[in-house]
Amino acid sequence: MDLTLKIWRQKNASSKGKFVTYKVNDISPNSSFLEMMDILNESLVVKGEDPVAFDHDCREGICGACSLYINGRPHGPDAAITTCQLHMRRFKDGDTIVIEPWRARPFPVLRDLIVDRTSFDKIIQAGGYISVNTGGIPDANAIPIPKINADLSMDAASCIGCGACVAACKNASAMLFVSAKVSQFALLPQGKVEAAERVQAMVAEMDRLGFGNCTNTGACEAECPKEISITNIARMNREFLCSKIGAPKVKIGAGGF
Amino acid sequence: MAELNSKIPKGELAQKWTEYKSHTNLVNPSNKRRLEIIVVGTGLAGASAAASLGELGFKVKNFCYQDSPRRAHSIAAQGGINAAKNYQNDGDSVYRLFYDTIKGGDYRSREANVYRLAEVSNAIIDQCVAQGVPFAREYGGLLDNRSFGGAQVSRTFYARGQTGQQLLLGAYSALSRQVKKGNVELFTRHEMLDVVLVDGRARGIIVRDLVTGAIERHAAHAVVLATGGYGNVFFLSTNAMGSNATAIWKAYKRGAVFGNPSFTQIHPTCIPVHGDFQSKLTLMSESLRNDGRIWVPKNKEDAEKIRHGQLKPIQIAEEDRDYYLERRYPAFGNLVPRDVASRAAKERCDAGYGVGETGLAVYLDFSESINRLGKNVIEERYGNLFQMYEKIVDENPYKTPMMIYPAVHYTMGGLWVDYELMTTIPGLFVIGEANFSDHGANRLGASALMQGLADGYFVLPYTIQNYLSDQIRIPNFSPDLPEFRKTETEATERLKKLMNVKGTKTVDSFHKRLGMILWEYVGMGRNAEGLKKAIPKIAALREEFWKDVKVTGDFNEINPELEKAGRVADFLELGELIARDALSRNESCGGHFREEYQTPEGEALRDDQNLMFVSAWEFTGENSEPVMNKEPLNYEFVEVKQRNYK
Numbered sequence: 076m077d078l079t080l081k082i083w084r085q086k087n088a089s090s091k092g093k094f095v096t097y098k099v100n101d102i103s104p105n106s107s108f109l110e111m112m113d114i115l116n117e118s119l120v121v122k123g124e125d126p127v128a129f130d131h132d133c134r135e136g137i138c139g140a141c142s143l144y145i146n147g148r149p150h151g152p153d154a155a156i157t158t159c160q161l162h163m164r165r166f167k168d169g170d171t172i173v174i175e176p177w178r179a180r181p182f183p184v185l186r187d188l189i190v191d192r193t194s195f196d197k198i199i200q201a202g203g204y205i206s207v208n209t210g211g212i213p214d215a216n217a218i219p220i221p222k223i224n225a226d227l228s229m230d231a232a233s234c235i236g237c238g239a240c241v242a243a244c245k246n247a248s249a250m251l252f253v254s255a256k257v258s259q260f261a262l263l264p265q266g267k268v269e270a271a272e273r274v275q276a277m278v279a280e281m282d283r284l285g286f287g288n289c290t291n292t293g294a295c296e297a298e299c300p301k302e303i304s305i306t307n308i309a310r311m312n313r314e315f316l317c318s319k320i321g322a323p324k325v326k327i328g329a330g331g332f
Numbered sequence: 333m334a335e336l337n338s339k340i341p342k343g344e345l346a347q348k349w350t351e352y353k354s355h356t357n358l359v360n361p362s363n364k365r366r367l368e369i370i371v372v373g374t375g376l377a378g379a380s381a382a383a384s385l386g387e388l389g390f391k392v393k394n395f396c397y398q399d400s401p402r403r404a405h406s407i408a409a410q411g412g413i414n415a416a417k418n419y420q421n422d423g424d425s426v427y428r429l430f431y432d433t434i435k436g437g438d439y440r441s442r443e444a445n446v447y448r449l450a451e452v453s454n455a456i457i458d459q460c461v462a463q464g465v466p467f468a469r470e471y472g473g474l475l476d477n478r479s480f481g482g483a484q485v486s487r488t489f490y491a492r493g494q495t496g497q498q499l500l501l502g503a504y505s506a507l508s509r510q511v512k513k514g515n516v517e518l519f520t521r522h523e524m525l526d527v528v529l530v531d532g533r534a535r536g537i538i539v540r541d542l543v544t545g546a547i548e549r550h551a552a553h554a555v556v557l558a559t560g561g562y563g564n565v566f567f568l569s570t571n572a573m574g575s576n577a578t579a580i581w582k583a584y585k586r587g588a589v590f591g592n593p594s595f596t597q598i599h600p601t602c603i604p605v606h607g608d609f610q611s612k613l614t615l616m617s618e619s620l621r622n623d624g625r626i627w628v629p630k631n632k633e634d635a636e637k638i639r640h641g642q643l644k645p646i647q648i649a650e651e652d653r654d655y656y657l658e659r660r661y662p663a664f665g666n667l668v669p670r671d672v673a674s675r676a677a678k679e680r681c682d683a684g685y686g687v688g689e690t691g692l693a694v695y696l697d698f699s700e701s702i703n704r705l706g707k708n709v710i711e712e713r714y715g716n717l718f719q720m721y722e723k724i725v726d727e728n729p730y731k732t733p734m735m736i737y738p739a740v741h742y743t744m745g746g747l748w749v750d751y752e753l754m755t756t757i758p759g760l761f762v763i764g765e766a767n768f769s770d771h772g773a774n775r776l777g778a779s780a781l782m783q784g785l786a787d788g789y790f791v792l793p794y795t796i797q798n799y800l801s802d803q804i805r806i807p808n809f810s811p812d813l814p815e816f817r818k819t820e821t822e823a824t825e826r827l828k829k830l831m832n833v834k835g836t837k838t839v840d841s842f843h844k845r846l847g848m849i850l851w852e853y854v855g856m857g858r859n860a861e862g863l864k865k866a867i868p869k870i871a872a873l874r875e876e877f878w879k880d881v882k883v884t885g886d887f888n889e890i891n892p893e894l895e896k897a898g899r900v901a902d903f904l905e906l907g908e909l910i911a912r913d914a915l916s917r918n919e920s921c922g923g924h925f926r927e928e929y930q931t932p933e934g935e936a937l938r939d940d941q942n943l944m945f946v947s948a949w950e951f952t953g954e955n956s957e958p959v960m961n962k963e964p965l966n967y968e969f970v971e972v973k974q975r976n977y978k
């Protein structure tokens with residue numbers, strides 16, 4: 076099939092970007108969206124032009140690197156998949172496709188379609204862990220965990236850290252991402268010990284990094300490629316309230332716990 | 333010639349590691365703070381090592397080329413991780429895991445290393461559960477297991493089809509905690525270009541900041557490479573797009589010897605190639621072989637009709653299907669090791685029984701287990717894999733059998749390391765898939781994750797201290813030493829040279845051509861005649877690359893073409909070494925199948941008399957042939973036999 080692509084081009088973080096239009100021809104409907112981008116890039120290189128830069132690595136929907144806004148939707152038109160899992164059979168011959176980077180203040184554009192998502196790492200560093208050192212751990216079966224909790228924890232833990240939730244949200248809120256990590260641990264006995272400190276530290280860091288508030292529009296859940304549920308946000312809010320009532324206050328910047 | 337001292341501790345097999353730990357030199361806490369360690373890689377091996385070393389009090393710098401440590405290729409591992417817990421009470425033990433791994437590796441790995449791996453496997457599971465890894469559980473709340481190829485027990489722990497993701501996120505959270513504490517400094521979007529030697533010891537690395545293009549020098553008391561496998565040398569593989577050999581290849585060229593480069597693993601269950609635009613191959617986890625049965629039509633005419641779209645697989649009657657693995661290997665059936673399953677698929681397709689448009693595919697059929705267990709059970713076990721398959725192939729595997737074909741997946745070969753995981757360059761350690769250590773000529777499923785975490789959590793943090801204990805007096809040397817500047821200049825010039833070729837062909841086009849040569853001559857079946865053709869073909873391609881490659885963009889900016897060019901330049905050298913190693917090994921073992929050496933039934937035929945050694949290749953200069961050193965393998969504790977899965 077033949078397609079028209081309108082792609083955001085931006086040389087670096089400090090320069091201004093603009094849309095540039097390209098044509099690609101004879102694309103197989105069986106090729107993936109990123110393979111279509113490869114074909115475009117090969118043709119640009121041969122012409123001596125700069126290829127379009129985009130993040131990608133695993134190309135099977137698990138690393139969370141790919142991050143395109145396709146026709147106004149993060150990860151494109153299909154539900155529950157990442158950009159790298161999108162196939163061209165989803166489009167029609169002659170279509171025009173608009174391709175942009177994630178647009179959110181905490182994710183500045185670095186070049187073309189690549190954005191900086193290190194703020195997500197910082198949120199995890201603030202408290203997205205259980206404080207155990209290597210070694211000297213009791214047997215893995217010492218604490219039985221109800222299957223239902225283990226499964227719910229796994230649902231939350233499936234988050235790939237792609238940032239589509241933030242990109243989809245008009246407030247650029249990171250609540251879905253943060254709540255997924257908080258829930259994963261809150262649902263496990265191992266995570267309960269530090270639950271209060273964790274939720275406070277992660278929320279504080281999220282606010283500090285300039286992510287917006289949650290106004291319950293649900294756009295994040297709708298666009299999340301891993302179908303992370305907004306019930307996690309409700310769970311996090313509960314955890315947060317409980318932590319304010321019962322637990323000791325964390326000292327921000329206290330160097331982890 | 334390089335000196336290969338494997339440093340295997342004396343004594344009984346089961347006591348070696350305990351003995352080693354009791355007597356090895358340690359570094360005291362106040363000195364740890366003065367010692368710096370560079371860890372390159374944030375996959376299971378790198379992240380677990382960086383976190384553990386940080387916890388111990390060392391100052392760690394940790395590098396990866398992705399934007400976040402959490403995106404390392406380990407994230408994509410699907411099926412599971414082995415451990416000898418024997419929770420299923422099915423007769424498993426440390427010895428049995430050790431034995432299965434030695435046998436699975438076709439008697440080409442070190443007994444002491446493999447025993448240690450099996451021994452620490454249980455602590456890995458404990459560690460991960462404590463970190464909050466949500467492994468699959470049974471209704472009673474205890475951990476669940478599944479079976480993998482090459483084993484008759486259920487010892488594989490898993491988290492749906494996303495085990496690697498969950499284990500990596502566990503290690504990443506431990507790493508993040510150390511970053512917060514200031515013990516580990518992270519350098520994301522940084523690519524290692526070379527290792528720096530001072531007085532013969534590894535003292536640092538040269539990296540490129542992939543955002544600004546700046547070349548940086550980093551110094552440390554020891555350098556750990558955890559940069560993963562080199563399967564992407566074949567262009568099409570199941571590895572992540574950025575997986576590369578640059579770090580280990582540069583270390584090889586600085587004097588670290590390379591172990592068994594030709595031991596590459598072709599995984600039997602991948603989605604078949606569908607077009608020349610294809611950028612990578614997708615694995616369908618080996619765990620699927622627990623419940624899926626592999627078959628092709630019994631009659632060539634049926635296969636022919638299927639290929640032309642005149643027949644559908646569900647129309648083939650049960651008695652007209654050839655479940656060739658169950659037929660040839662009744663004891664292990666669909667759970668034979670990977671090398672055996674891959675070759676059997678190739679054999680059927682070469683004989684004209686293959687399905688799919690190209691005839692290069694076999695069926696993996698779940699209908700029987702869906703009938704027996706119900707669709708919801710299969711969905712719970714493999715839901716995400718089925719979804720992944722449907723997205724790519726546009727067919728519903730609950731209704732029609734999957735089509736699969738072998739693809740390059742893993743590299744058992746890698747930098748040679750001793751029992752302490754140190755290379756022939758003092759102070760340079762290699763862990764995870766990047767080293768050659770534990771899997772011999774064939775890796776068993778669910779054992780790479782085990783090895784990566786064993787190395788990073790439980791082995792390296794001890795062994796590196798033995799080296800560092802006499803380094804405490806060395807002051808924090810500066811990256812301004814002439815050795816650093818010289819290596820920096822060489823690395824910069826190499827990249828500039830690539831940009832200045834200004835030829836006509838893209839980097840990818842060269843990579844694809846290299847992959848085609850390797851797949852044809854150095855793939856699933858190899859022979860002397862083909863290998864002798866491959867070596868000059870690769871050399872010629874390399875020459876053409878340096879004359880005619882076209883790299884666009886600037887040096888001082890994000891430039892994915894330049895990144896790829898650097899990696900492909902190294903693959904073009906490594907590819908030749910792989911072919912040389914394959915040619916030198918006149919036997920078939922594990923993933924290395926030389927067509928001249930097989931039993932009348934088509935099984936691999938080893939030559940234990942002459943070839944029971946590790947090939948350890950030594951770089952001798954740009955224009956001279958590498959030299960092969962041998963590390964003999966002595967089997968003191970297991971009897972060496974022909975592998976039998978019948």
Ligand SMILES: Cc1cc2nc3c(=O)[nH]c(=O)nc-3n(C[C@H](O)[C@H](O)[C@H](O)COP(=O)(O)OP(=O)(O)OC[C@H]3O[C@@H](n4cnc5c(N)ncnc54)[C@H](O)[C@@H]3O)c2cc1C
Pocket residue numbers: 372373374375376377378395396397398401404405406407408409410411412413495496522523524525558559560561570571572575576578579615617741742763764765766777778779780781782784
């Ligand atoms: C699709 C798939 C499924 C798999 N499933 C399983 C399974 O179920 N069970 C199992 O046991 N094994 C499985 N494996 C194998 C296993 O995933 C890998 O062997 C293992 O994860 C490798 O881990 P690692 O830490 O050694 O390296 P990797 O995870 O590959 O990490 C490499 C790291 O090094 C960094 N790096 C690389 N080069 C450079 C450079 N030049 N400069 C800076 N940084 C660099 C990368 O950024 C990355 O952080 C699977 C593999 C694949 C491809």
Ligand code: SF4
Pocket residue numbers: 233234235236237238239240241251252255295298299300301302303
């Ligand atoms: S919650 Fe969903 S959309 Fe947000 S980062 Fe995680 S996987 Fe991506």
Ligand code: FES
Pocket residue numbers: 130131132133134135136137138139140141157158159160
């Ligand atoms: S490239 Fe890894 S999720 Fe898309």
